[in-house]
Amino acid sequence: MLTLDHIAVSAEALGPGTADVEAALGQPLLPGGVHPDMGTHNRLLSFGPDEYFELIAIDPDAPGPDQPRWFNLDEFSGPTRVTNWICRCPDIEAAIAVAPDGIGVPWQLQRADLRWTMAVPRDGKLPFGGLFPALIQWHGDAHPAPRLKDTGVRLAALRLFSPEADALQAALNPLLRDARVTVIAGQAPRIEAVLSTPIGEVIL
Structure with missing residues (x-):
């Protein structure tokens, strides 16, 4: 089974993206780090002890990988917005085996004492137009969430708008049990995150 780990908000550049998110949430984003293997960098925000929010962008000072970057960042443009969600699993090889085709291949990654394996698609594009986690x-034991200052922001709902809603729901059903995640029929793939914040409900 999968457990929601964090959501990813993409930006054309980290600085302007940070300003966009901080203005929307009324909360400062915290320093994240760099991903040398992918040529990206990020900033973070707590969603409580087990989940978090990641703003991610291409690092202009870092070389890119020999394949497209994760989260389809090489083709990203436009407003800062939620583009992906990430689920953790106890056995990534087993999860890949039952996930839709195109979920990716395992990459071993590390930053300081954080160590993780991520399934990265060879073309950078996750299944269902990026809507599959x-x-x-x-x-x-190391995980980013408990290290972040808790400012009271929580993920209240994650809405996946898909032209393949029935197929996406069928792919998620055996893997995820999270009432916050809903699949909605839509003309084009997009993700909407509803956040509970100290300044009220915010939709990204």
Whole structure:
């Protein structure tokens, strides 16, 4: 079974994206780090002890990988917005085996004492137009969420708008039990995150 781990908000550049998110949430994002293997960097926000929010963008000072970057960032443009969600699993190889085709291949990654394996699609594009969750397996006890200052922001709902709603729901049913995640018929794939914040409900 999968467990929601974090959501990813993509931006054309980290600085302007940070300003966009901080203005919407009324909360400062915290320093994240760099992903040398992918040529990306991020900033973070707590969603409580087990979940978090990641703002991610291409790092202009880092070389890219020999394949497209994760989260289809090489083709990203436009407003800062939610583009992906990430679920953790106890056995990523087993999760990949039952996930839809195109979920990706395992990449071993590390930053300081954080160690994880992520399924990264060879073309950078996750199934169902990016609406199927990316898969992650954390190794050891280290995880970003409990290290972040808790400002009271929580993920209240995650809405997946899909032109393949029935097929996406069928793919998720055996893997995920989370009442916050709903699949809605839509003309084009998009993700909407509803956040409970100290300034009220915010939809990204």
